[in-house]
Amino acid sequence: MSLEIEIEFTLNGRRTRVKVPPAMTTLSMLREKLDLTGAKLACGEGECGACTVKVDDRTINSCLMFAVDCDGRELQTIEGLATGSGLEIVQQAFVDHGAIQCGYCMPGMIMQARYLIDQNPGQGHHMTRDDIARGLEGNVCRCTGYTKVVDAVAAVVLEEASL
Amino acid sequence: MSAVIAKKTIIGARVPKPDAPDKAIGRTRYINDMVLPRMLFGKILHTDRVHAKIISIDTSAARALAGVHVVLTGDDIPELRFGTTRDNVPLKAGKVRCIRDEVAAVAAESEEIAAQAIALIKVEYEDLPAVFSPAEAMREGAPVVQEEHPDNRSLYYEFSHGDIAAAEAASDIVVEHEFELPFVTHCCMGTSCAIADFDPAGKLTIYSQTQYPYNYKMDLAPALGIHPGDIRVIQPPVGGAFGSKLDVYPFEPICALLAQAARRPVKLTFSREEEFINSPTRQPVEFKIRSGVKRDGTLTFRSVDALLNNGAYTSWGPTTPVIQMRTFTGHFRVPVVEYKAQAIYTNSVYSGSFRGYGNVQATFCTATIMDILAEEVGMDPIAFRLKNAQKSGEVTPQGSILEDCRLGECIEIAAQKTDFLRKHEANTGNRDKPGRIKRGIGIATSIHNAGGAKIHKSDGCGTILKLDDFARATLITGASEIGQGIDAVLCQIVSEELGIPIADITIVNDDSALGPWDVGVHASRTTFIAGNSALRAARAARKQVLDAAAKQSNVTAEELDLRQGHVVQADNGVAVIKLDKLLRRMHFSEEPELVMVTDYYEPNSEAEDKNHVGNLSATWAHGAYVAEVEVDTETGEVKVLKLTAVQDVGRVINRLGIEGQMEGGISVSLGYALSEQLQMKEGKVLNPSFRDYKVLTAPETPEIELHFIESDCKEGPLGAKGIAELPAIIPAPAIANAVYNAIGIRFFAPPLTPEKVARALHEAAHQRSSKR
Numbered sequence: 001m002s003l004e005i006e007i008e009f010t011l012n013g014r015r016t017r018v019k020v021p022p023a024m025t026t027l028s029m030l031r032e033k034l035d036l037t038g039a040k041l042a043c044g045e046g047e048c049g050a051c052t053v054k055v056d057d058r059t060i061n062s063c064l065m066f067a068v069d070c071d072g073r074e075l076q077t078i079e080g081l082a083t084g085s086g087l088e089i090v091q092q093a094f095v096d097h098g099a100i101q102c103g104y105c106m107p108g109m110i111m112q113a114r115y116l117i118d119q120n121p122g123q124g125h126h127m128t129r130d131d132i133a134r135g136l137e138g139n140v141c142r143c144t145g146y147t148k149v150v151d152a153v154a155a156v157v158l159e160e161a162s163l
Numbered sequence: 164m165s166a167v168i169a170k171k172t173i174i175g176a177r178v179p180k181p182d183a184p185d186k187a188i189g190r191t192r193y194i195n196d197m198v199l200p201r202m203l204f205g206k207i208l209h210t211d212r213v214h215a216k217i218i219s220i221d222t223s224a225a226r227a228l229a230g231v232h233v234v235l236t237g238d239d240i241p242e243l244r245f246g247t248t249r250d251n252v253p254l255k256a257g258k259v260r261c262i263r264d265e266v267a268a269v270a271a272e273s274e275e276i277a278a279q280a281i282a283l284i285k286v287e288y289e290d291l292p293a294v295f296s297p298a299e300a301m302r303e304g305a306p307v308v309q310e311e312h313p314d315n316r317s318l319y320y321e322f323s324h325g326d327i328a329a330a331e332a333a334s335d336i337v338v339e340h341e342f343e344l345p346f347v348t349h350c351c352m353g354t355s356c357a358i359a360d361f362d363p364a365g366k367l368t369i370y371s372q373t374q375y376p377y378n379y380k381m382d383l384a385p386a387l388g389i390h391p392g393d394i395r396v397i398q399p400p401v402g403g404a405f406g407s408k409l410d411v412y413p414f415e416p417i418c419a420l421l422a423q424a425a426r427r428p429v430k431l432t433f434s435r436e437e438e439f440i441n442s443p444t445r446q447p448v449e450f451k452i453r454s455g456v457k458r459d460g461t462l463t464f465r466s467v468d469a470l471l472n473n474g475a476y477t478s479w480g481p482t483t484p485v486i487q488m489r490t491f492t493g494h495f496r497v498p499v500v501e502y503k504a505q506a507i508y509t510n511s512v513y514s515g516s517f518r519g520y521g522n523v524q525a526t527f528c529t530a531t532i533m534d535i536l537a538e539e540v541g542m543d544p545i546a547f548r549l550k551n552a553q554k555s556g557e558v559t560p561q562g563s564i565l566e567d568c569r570l571g572e573c574i575e576i577a578a579q580k581t582d583f584l585r586k587h588e589a590n591t592g593n594r595d596k597p598g599r600i601k602r603g604i605g606i607a608t609s610i611h612n613a614g615g616a617k618i619h620k621s622d623g624c625g626t627i628l629k630l631d632d633f634a635r636a637t638l639i640t641g642a643s644e645i646g647q648g649i650d651a652v653l654c655q656i657v658s659e660e661l662g663i664p665i666a667d668i669t670i671v672n673d674d675s676a677l678g679p680w681d682v683g684v685h686a687s688r689t690t691f692i693a694g695n696s697a698l699r700a701a702r703a704a705r706k707q708v709l710d711a712a713a714k715q716s717n718v719t720a721e722e723l724d725l726r727q728g729h730v731v732q733a734d735n736g737v738a739v740i741k742l743d744k745l746l747r748r749m750h751f752s753e754e755p756e757l758v759m760v761t762d763y764y765e766p767n768s769e770a771e772d773k774n775h776v777g778n779l780s781a782t783w784a785h786g787a788y789v790a791e792v793e794v795d796t797e798t799g800e801v802k803v804l805k806l807t808a809v810q811d812v813g814r815v816i817n818r819l820g821i822e823g824q825m826e827g828g829i830s831v832s833l834g835y836a837l838s839e840q841l842q843m844k845e846g847k848v849l850n851p852s853f854r855d856y857k858v859l860t861a862p863e864t865p866e867i868e869l870h871f872i873e874s875d876c877k878e879g880p881l882g883a884k885g886i887a888e889l890p891a892i893i894p895a896p897a898i899a900n901a902v903y904n905a906i907g908i909r910f911f912a913p914p915l916t917p918e919k920v921a922r923a924l925h926e927a928a929h930q931r932s933s934k935r
Binding site: 138 | 177179180182183187188189190191192193195196203349351353354387400401402403404405434437646647648662729782819820822823826827828829830831833852853858859860861862864867902
């Protein structure tokens with residue numbers, strides 16, 4: 001078959017080596033080569049955020065990034081967010097605040113929420129609901145109407161600010 | 164000393180969905196994530212014509228491509244008619260009638276190969292004259308869309324009550340308005356997907372996104388030419404549905420036909436562009452409405468003429484008049500009503516059902532007209548509505564029994580919580596003052612079936628409930644979970660009745676081979692119908708357990724209760740025996756018994772008679788919503804600041820779930836009001852992407868305040884009513900009325916985009932200056 005290129009990167013804390021076709025997206029690599037189906041293909045054009053993962057210190061739409069460009073980088077997906085046996089604090093907040101209905105957009109939404117909170121460390125008391133909403137603008141959800149999503153993120157912001 | 168366990172209730176609590184943790188960590192395998200061994204990938208060639216004869220299809224290059232297993236066209240399969248009126252087929256032979264039409268399909272070893280094969284198929288067409296609007300299609304000599312309907316008429320509905328001419332003559336004021344409601348689409352985050360797998364005996368297992376698995380078998384079978392009993396429906400988790408999965412659409416039988424031909428499992432998934440173009444829309448409608456009122460504010464009549472663009476085939480969209488009609492004839496006390504609707508075939512895309520089903524369109528009209536009439540008679544919007552609101556016990560002309568009517572209460576609370584009248588008057592006074600930003604407040608109300616809707620022969624749901632030796636419960640229900648949260652609601656009901664924690668309850672509802680009958684997630688029915696069935700099953704299990712406990716402890720069952728995994732004395736909470744211990748004793752006794760009960764619940768509603776009369780739902784509910792907006796008079800942008808919703812919900816079972824359903828529904832309606840429209844040009848979809856079709860995002864979400872009226876419905880499970888469609892119905896006209904309050908301009912055709920509002924403001928200014 002067609003040419004494949006071997007790349008190596010850190011995936012959820014582990015060194016990973018994988019061969020990918022040059023035109024494969026990061027999202028396809030995660031879903032098809034690495035069986036990480038948390039990130040979703042929902043538009044394939046970077047318009048909905050359902051495929052959001054973290055690459056180095058930024059979140060990206062993984063449907064728009066070539067897999068070969070992951071070489072040498074550090075990737076984190078929804079599957080790698082919780083390090084212990086339970087849920088990571090943002091994941092738990094989404095559960096507790098009823099932010100998850102069908103849940104299809106939520107892996108992307110939660111990755112973006114975690115990133116947003118990390119971008120503003122200790123800013124809890126200054127981060128408004130509007131700031132949170134703007135930070136999640138690129139993530140489309142058709143079930144919840146976003147209110148409970150913002151509730152969940154606001155709760156984490158407050159909790160982490162008081163740590 | 165035995166433990167004392169106080170009585171606690173979980174009804175009304177904030178209960179997270181049981182499946183939420185898996186969804187939060189990315190562990191849930193949605194249908195779109197699934198892979199079966201030896202699975203092939205299907206893809207459809209959709210036409211690029213709106214109306215054309217198929218002269219030839221050359222599939223030779225596609226068939227020759229390595230990795231391609233099956234190529235099918237309409238000529239390869241018998242004519243398998245399916246659909247609401249049996250006017251659709253999976254693959255079209257001879258002719259295409261709209262841009263959605265499926266002309267060929269392939270199954271290949273990868274999605275890439277399938278796409279390459281599709282690109283290699285050559286179709287030769289001869290274009291035919293086409294029609295896109297009902298008005299064009301009704302003209303004498305118009306091109307015919309479906310040969311069996313030479314006049315292009317698809318479905319027709321008519322209802323009449325009282326003498327319209329006399330009522331019109333007796334009216335002091337008569338107004339006439341035309342409304343045009345747009346094409347919008349569901350935008351499920353998980354695109355359409357199916358996986359089909361035949362066994363050697365010819366039985367089909369279909370992994371489906373369907374939200375009505377049992378009727379689905381009957382609707383899918385004719386499209387495959389197999390017996391419905393030979394179809395097993397598995398429902399993996401889905402990425403949204405909202406009514407879009409309440410019918411069979413061609414991609415599903417096509418997927419199955421590919422699997423049948425390939426003798427391997429086939430998965431077929433839409434791209435987002437396909438999802439926008441090829442999945443069903445909300446039914447667009449053109450209305451002409453005459454309404455009358457007396458000077459004192461008493462409504463006299465409503466006369467409604469509805470024209471529906473049927474599109475090229477008939478799914479649920481053209482049947483939405485059934486529910487439209489209930490609102491036009493039954494919302495507020497209108498003594499004389501007539502309603503006519505006709506659905507006309509065109510070469511446009513066709514509509515399915517979509518959360519709110521017909522009432523979205525009807526309520527946009529009625530709520531706008533109520534606002535206009537209030538102003539015509541010089542009453543405030545609240546007093547006018549209160550004057551015409553029905554009271555408990557009234558029956559609408561179509562026979563909807565408003566046994567415990569909370570419409571007036573909803574309106575009063577909505578007005579009071581928002582300081583409506585003061586703001587409304589102040590905003591009206593500010594309209595002509597200088598200032599770029601204008602504020603507005605508007606109210607809208609509606610009624611909806613809240614106890615199911617008997618549109619099929621049955622509106623029932625079955626339940627199988629078992630308790631094992633460890634006091635763990637399994638509830639097998641016919642009710643589907645599509646993200647709406649029936650899982651949490653049913654767990655709460657079982658937990659409440661059996662005194663066991665939610666963590667000890669498993670819901671099974673993803674396999675038609677296991678689950679008993681249910682009519683599907685629609686008509687705001689699942690909490691009401693499946694909830695009642697689960698409640699009755701849980702009560703039967705409870706009785707069996709308490710009878711056994713009573714027998715062992717020489718008391719009556721009435722003196723006992725189930726709390727926190729124990730049988731306790733009802734009066735003082737003193738524990739008698741642990742439940743699991745009791746269950747084992749029952750199981751391993753001289754007269755062994757297992758706790759496994761079944762229930763089938765059919766609501767006491769009526770199917771409509773041929774005149775559309777009958778109490779279609781076991782109960783009805785009202786809501787009154789207030790929108791507060793800011794209009795930027797330079798850009799035309801409408802910003803919703805706050806949405807206050809007051810709704811009769813019967814009783815709150817899961818507070819977290821009900822809030823989520825309300826907020827989510829409101830979001831869909833905000834999109835309908837302000838930004839969403841599938842742009843059609845000569846039958847083609849111009850904006851098939853999230854870039855150009857604007858759904859609401861987080862920053863556009865207003866503050867939402869919810870007020871639940873707990874009317875304790877006597878038919879409902881623990882008092883609950885169905886709730887999830889009214890929030891998708893009422894906000895849009897509340898926003899339009901608020902925009903009127905801000906700038907004095909009425910809009911009869913949503914969405915109120917900045918473009919549309921700015922143009923209307925410009926025209927109004929132009930008219931004012933030319934009058935001077």
